[in-house]
Every structure is written in structure tokens, then in C-alpha cells.
Amino acid sequence: MCRDPDPDPTCRDPDPDQDPTCRDPDQTKTRLAETETQTKTQRAETQTKTKTRRAETQTQTKTRQPPVFTQPLADCTVDEGSDIALQGVITGTQPIHISWLHNGETVQFGQPFFQGSEARLVVKECLPEDAGAYTCVAENRAGKTSSSAAVCVRDFESICTDRSMKIKCAAVNGRSKDSSPVSAALPQASGNNRGERGHRHREDSPLRLLDLQTQVEVRVGEQAELSCRFDARLPVAACWIQQKQKISDGPRTRVETSERRSRLLISDVRPDDSGCYTLLVRDRSGHAQHHITLTVIDRPQPPAGQPYISQVRSGSLTLSWSGPCYDGGSAVTRYRVEVRKEGLDSRGGWTDLTTSCSSTSYHVHTGLEPHAEYRFRVRASNVAGESEPSQESDTIRMDNVEEKHGEPQQYSQVSINTTQKVTDLYDQLERLGVGKFGQVFKLLHKETGQVSAGKFYKARTSKEKASARREIELMNSLHHPKLVQCQAAFENRSDIVMVMEYIAGGELFERIVDDNFEHTEPTSVCYMRQILEGVQYMHHCNIVHLDLKPENIVCVNSTGSLIKIIDFGLASKLDPKTPLKVMHGTPEFVAPEVIAFEPVGLVTDMWSIGVICYIL
Structure with a gap:
């Protein structure tokens, strides 16, 4: 707006459309009033349209009718081989979606039908397994309803x-x-x-089936004959069914039916011919059916995988293996264990160690020479014959491998060294693991070259240092071959280090889940016996581990079955006068009293041992 004359030429002839500051004040107010009126009018129209749409939607919703069964499904009883027909009448606003359930699961059989208000389900030539609860579910935009009926199928x-x-x-x-x-x-x-x-x-007289067979066993390559006689009113019809498919004459199958008998002949039978066969017979009086199970017996497959060798001594060992994946349709009755000597002086032939082993493990204690090398394999037998040999075992040398590890250890009391650092006596190598307590490194003694494992605690607070000292003190009481041993301890202002014996076999859990490792029942027994020996010694000292699990059980080496228990960070010594309550451990292995925060005891470890045994 131009308040005073101005020599500026831009204000001499003001253009209201180009410069709003040069408009007349009355015109500006008029236009603002018009704009405000238009805005209010548009708002009113929008609100009116919204209310109208809501009213229409509510009206449509009120006019929609949810589905209702005016004629629900009715319970029924039908004879085997007859048709099941379920019918219901439904009213409600279309479209209505119909679905059928059998014992809570979607029906994958039968012929569903829905037209107008009538819903039907027809199951042709029903079987006993078609009995149960049938539910018809009707649904539209206004709602959902269902109707159920019980169907009973009477067998022959x-x-x-x-x-x-x-x-x-x-x-x-x-x-x-x-x-x-x-x-x-x-x-x-x-x-x-x-x-x-x-x-x-x-x-x-009703239709009768006579001379009923229930089980037929034949060997591979032979001819199987399934037959059944019947007393029927002529005319009579019969058919054979397997896996809901009618059997017709073919290169290996032939069906022969007369007025009094029906036969199914299968030539050159194969293992996949095994199964249940059903004969359906119908005459003027009704129908009947009979089931015959055909078992095709074949030689078993070879034992799975390689035989596993354990408990090696100078003249004996234990051989374990897994049974065949398929036993040929008949139980395995025995195993043949064969051995072959390796080396320059060997003749290269396989000889029998035993031909009548009845289990999947065998203790070899004769016929093996010290320091010689051998390989083993196994065959399985049933009534049909003997399998091909299994895979050959790894070559094993008859040395005192496990006897060396089983020699008595020299135990000593460890006191914490506060004058030296761990690096003064050991070279710190690669890291072996990390936990909530700290880290574990591989250590090499500078003078003797002995390999050890160093547990470096996080000991920043007095509480953390007291916990580390307590574990070292407990380990001074646990001198047993099945428990890892403490060799030295160091403490300075920043951390505490406990030096333990190095065990190179890896965790037991890793061995269990390894597909290349043949885990058998005898090896599980061997592991459990050693675990119980170590825990028994701890309990004799009135000490509970409180964190027993496969990860805290390590193998002495990668081939043998000797183990040791490790990680006593949560272990505690029991005091009869003071109940001990803890809230730590691995959830999958802790006992119920730990979860309930109740006093723990020696039985707490036994719960964890039971879980380990179950896993093995």
C-alpha cells in the first residue's frame, strides 16, 4: 500500500494483480471475506458428504445378514463302502464362502457343493478312517457360523x-x-x-468272506499270492486296491476272480510292493472288504557308516557301528565282524573275528598283535541272507593310546603367585574361547615347552577377584583324572590368571553333532561312566558343579573316548548349616530347584547328568 507520494515509478500506477501491497484496503477485506466464506462452504459440504457416506455404510451393514444354518448338519451312520452325504441349508447375504473340516482339518477328499442356500458334501465309497466330526463353515462380510455332525462308519x-x-x-x-x-x-x-x-x-444269507489271510511274506524275486474265498449271491464283483488305487492286470500283476474266489498274483516281487492290499467284494446283498498285508523280505542293507573304534589297548579294542538303514523287511539276527591286517607283512585278506554278534558293538580281545595296524568292517544278516560289507574303518595302530592318558597324574597344591606375571613364565598364543568370566588363551611354558590353557579373569572389582580366588581354591580340592587340573595361578592389580592343563580333543557336544562321528550306545555308556566318576568324587568332597552340560565336558583327544569335566566357575562347597540358593546355570540343564530359587544340593547335579544322558 502506498501511503505517500513517491518518485519511485513502481508506485505511480499500482497493479492490484501484481503487487498486493498496492491494493485498496476495502477490496482486500472483501476478497478475504469471500475466501473465508468459500472455505466454510467447502467444509460444510465435505462434512455433509462424510455423514452421508457413513449413513450409507451403516445402512448397508444393517441390511447385510450374517450366515445362519436354518437346517444344520445331521449326525449319521453309514456302512463301509457306502456314500456319506452331509447337507445343510444356510441363509444370509451373498456371497457366502463355504469350507469343510474333518476332525478340525481341511477336507481334502469328497465332493463339496454349494448352490443357493444348500451346502452339501458327498464322500464316495467311504472307509472307516472317514468317520469323525465334520464341520461346515459359512462366512460372509457380515459374520461367520458353523455347523457340525458326527459320522459313524460301520466296518464289515x-x-x-x-x-x-x-x-x-x-x-x-x-x-x-x-x-x-x-x-x-x-x-x-x-x-x-x-x-x-x-x-x-x-x-x-449275507455276503461272507472265508479263509481270510492277514499276513503274506515272500522273498524278493518270488511270486506273491493274495487270495480270499467268499460266499455270495450272484452276480458278484471283486477288485483289489492298494493306496486307494485299483490294481489291474499288468506285466507283473494279475487278478483272477470267480464266483467263489478272488486272487491277486504279483510276480517278481520287489521291496516297494510291500504294504496293505484291500479286497472289495459286492453282491446283491451288500458288500464287504478284507485287508491283507504283504511283506517282501530282502537282504538287509549294509550297516550305516564306518565302524567306530574306541578303548584301544595294546591287544584289545572296542568296535561299535550303526545298524542298516533298511533291514530288508525282517529283523537283523546277527552281525559278522571282519578284520584285515595292514602293512607290508599283511596278506590283504579279510578274516572273521565273529559271525554271530547280536548287538552293534563288539569287544575284540584276541587275535590282535601289539603295534600292528588293522582295519575293520561289518556285515548284517537276516532270514533272507547277508548284506554287503559296511564301509571300512580307519586304520588303527594297536598302541597303548588310552593307557598312556590313563596313567596316574601328579597332583600339587597351587598357590597364587603375586610376585610374577604369567607372561614371565609363559608365551601367550592364540585365544581359545571367550566367556562372561573373561578369556582363555593357549599358553606355552618358556622352559619346558608344555602347552597349557590360561583362564584370564575379569577381576576389576573386589567381588570378581574373590570369585576367581574361590574357584582356584576349589580346584585345589578336586584332584581326580576326570576333572581338569589347575597347574598355576597369577594375580596382579589388573587381572587374575589360572593356568590349567590343555585338553585338545574338543567339546563333547561338538563330537555329538558331528555327522562324521559315529555315535553309538557303547560310546554313550563310556562317556556317562566317566562323567559319573568325576561327579562322584566332587560330591564326596561335598562340592556341587551346578553347570554340567555337554559344552563343559571335553574329550582328551580326537580319536579316543576319554573325557574330563571343566569350568568350575559356578561350583560351590555345600555347608550343612547354611542352605545354598543360586539363580544361575544353563536353562536347558538346570534342575527345578534352581528355577524355583530353592536350596540346591548334590541331587541338583544329578538332574543335569540325566539331561546329558538323554541327549547322548
Whole structure:
């Protein structure tokens, strides 16, 4: 707006459209009022449209009707081989989506049908396994509903029993000449027409299956014959079914059916011919079925994997292996264990150590020469014959491998060295592991060259240092071959280091999950025996470990089965006068009293041992 004359030429002829500051004040107010009026009008129109749409939506929602079963499904009982027909009438706003459930699972069989308001499900030629609870679920945008029915399928035995009982009851109760049940169920005794009487008896008799086979066993390559006789009213039809597929004549199968018998012949049988075969017979009086199981017996497959060698001594060892993946359809009765001597003086042939081993492990204590090298393999046998040999074991040298590790150790009491550092006596090598306590490094003694493991504690606070000293003190009481030993200890202002014996075999858990390691029941027994020996000694000292798990059990070497228990960071000495409560450990292995924060005891470790045994 130009308040005073100004020589500036830009204000001599103001243009309201180009410079709003040069407009007339009245015009500006008028335009602002018009704009405000338009805005209010638009808001009012928007609110009106929104209310109208909401009202329409509510009206549509009110007009939509949720599905309702005006005629629910009805329970029914049908004979085996008949059709199951379930029907319900549904009202409600279309479209309505229909789904069927059988015992809570989506129906994958039958013929569902929905048109107009009628929902149907038809299951043709039902089997006993088709019985159960059927549910029809109807759903539209307004809601969801369902209706259920119980379906009972009577098998052939029940049908025949019911019919026989009806005939017997009619014969007992219908003694009068005028009794219609007797007339319908029994033949009329006319004195001179035996043929007619016999004919009527056959027509009134139910279909019967005779000479029922239940199990047929044949060997691979032979011919299998499955047969069944029946007493039926002509005409009669029969068919054989396997895995819900009708069996027809083919290169190896032939079906022969007469008025009194049906046979299924399978030539050159194979292992995949094994299974359940069903014969369906139908005549004028009804239908019946019978199941026959065919077992094809073959030689077993070779024992899986390589034989595993353990507990090696100078003249003996223990051999373990896994059974075959497929036993040929018949139980394995025995194993043959073979050995071959390796080296320049060997003849290269396989000889039998035993031909009648009944388990999957064998202790070899004769026939092995000290310092010689051997390989082993195993064969499995059943009634059909003997398998091919398993994979060959690794070459093993008959040295006192485990006896050397089993020699008595020299134990000593360790006192904490506060005058020297660990690096004064040891070279620190690669890191072996990390935990909440600190780190573990591989150490090499500068003078003797002995390899050890150094546990470097986080000892910044007095509480952390006291915990480290307590573990060292406990380990001075645990001198046993199955428990890792403390060799030295160092303390300075920044940390505490405990030097322990180095165990190179790795964790037991890693060995268990290794696919290349053949883990057998005898090896599990060997591990559990050693674990119990070590824990028994700890409990004799009134000390509980409180963190027993496969990760804290390590193997002495990569080939043998000797183990040691490690990591006593959570171990505690029990005091009969002071109950001990803890809230630490590995959740999968801790006892219930730890979770409940109740007093712990020696039985707390036994719970963890039980879990380890279960895993093994």
C-alpha cells in the first residue's frame, strides 16, 4: 500500500494483480471475506458428504445378514463302502464362502457343493478312517457360523454281526406261521421242494468272506499270492486296491476272480510292493472288504557308516557301528565282524573275528598283535541272507593310546603367585574361547615347552577377584583324572590368571553333532561312566558343579573316548548349616530347584547328568 507520494515509478500506477501491497484496503477485506466464506462452504459440504457416506455404510451393514444354518448338519451312520452325504441349508447375504473340516482339518477328499442356500458334501465309497466330526463353515462380510455332525462308519465285521443277530432273533421270536420276520429271514419249510428251500436260504444269507489271510511274506524275486474265498449271491464283483488305487492286470500283476474266489498274483516281487492290499467284494446283498498285508523280505542293507573304534589297548579294542538303514523287511539276527591286517607283512585278506554278534558293538580281545595296524568292517544278516560289507574303518595302530592318558597324574597344591606375571613364565598364543568370566588363551611354558590353557579373569572389582580366588581354591580340592587340573595361578592389580592343563580333543557336544562321528550306545555308556566318576568324587568332597552340560565336558583327544569335566566357575562347597540358593546355570540343564530359587544340593547335579544322558 502506498501511503505517500513517491518518485519511485513502481508506485505511480499500482497493479492490484501484481503487487498486493498496492491494493485498496476495502477490496482486500472483501476478497478475504469471500475466501473465508468459500472455505466454510467447502467444509460444510465435505462434512455433509462424510455423514452421508457413513449413513450409507451403516445402512448397508444393517441390511447385510450374517450366515445362519436354518437346517444344520445331521449326525449319521453309514456302512463301509457306502456314500456319506452331509447337507445343510444356510441363509444370509451373498456371497457366502463355504469350507469343510474333518476332525478340525481341511477336507481334502469328497465332493463339496454349494448352490443357493444348500451346502452339501458327498464322500464316495467311504472307509472307516472317514468317520469323525465334520464341520461346515459359512462366512460372509457380515459374520461367520458353523455347523457340525458326527459320522459313524460301520466296518464289515459289525455289519455281518448285526445281520446275523437279526436273523437269529427272527428265528427265535417268529415261531408263528403268520410272523412276517420269520417269513423274511428264514426259508419256508415246504415238505417236498428242497431245491426251492435251498435257493431261498442262499438269497437270504449275507455276503461272507472265508479263509481270510492277514499276513503274506515272500522273498524278493518270488511270486506273491493274495487270495480270499467268499460266499455270495450272484452276480458278484471283486477288485483289489492298494493306496486307494485299483490294481489291474499288468506285466507283473494279475487278478483272477470267480464266483467263489478272488486272487491277486504279483510276480517278481520287489521291496516297494510291500504294504496293505484291500479286497472289495459286492453282491446283491451288500458288500464287504478284507485287508491283507504283504511283506517282501530282502537282504538287509549294509550297516550305516564306518565302524567306530574306541578303548584301544595294546591287544584289545572296542568296535561299535550303526545298524542298516533298511533291514530288508525282517529283523537283523546277527552281525559278522571282519578284520584285515595292514602293512607290508599283511596278506590283504579279510578274516572273521565273529559271525554271530547280536548287538552293534563288539569287544575284540584276541587275535590282535601289539603295534600292528588293522582295519575293520561289518556285515548284517537276516532270514533272507547277508548284506554287503559296511564301509571300512580307519586304520588303527594297536598302541597303548588310552593307557598312556590313563596313567596316574601328579597332583600339587597351587598357590597364587603375586610376585610374577604369567607372561614371565609363559608365551601367550592364540585365544581359545571367550566367556562372561573373561578369556582363555593357549599358553606355552618358556622352559619346558608344555602347552597349557590360561583362564584370564575379569577381576576389576573386589567381588570378581574373590570369585576367581574361590574357584582356584576349589580346584585345589578336586584332584581326580576326570576333572581338569589347575597347574598355576597369577594375580596382579589388573587381572587374575589360572593356568590349567590343555585338553585338545574338543567339546563333547561338538563330537555329538558331528555327522562324521559315529555315535553309538557303547560310546554313550563310556562317556556317562566317566562323567559319573568325576561327579562322584566332587560330591564326596561335598562340592556341587551346578553347570554340567555337554559344552563343559571335553574329550582328551580326537580319536579316543576319554573325557574330563571343566569350568568350575559356578561350583560351590555345600555347608550343612547354611542352605545354598543360586539363580544361575544353563536353562536347558538346570534342575527345578534352581528355577524355583530353592536350596540346591548334590541331587541338583544329578538332574543335569540325566539331561546329558538323554541327549547322548
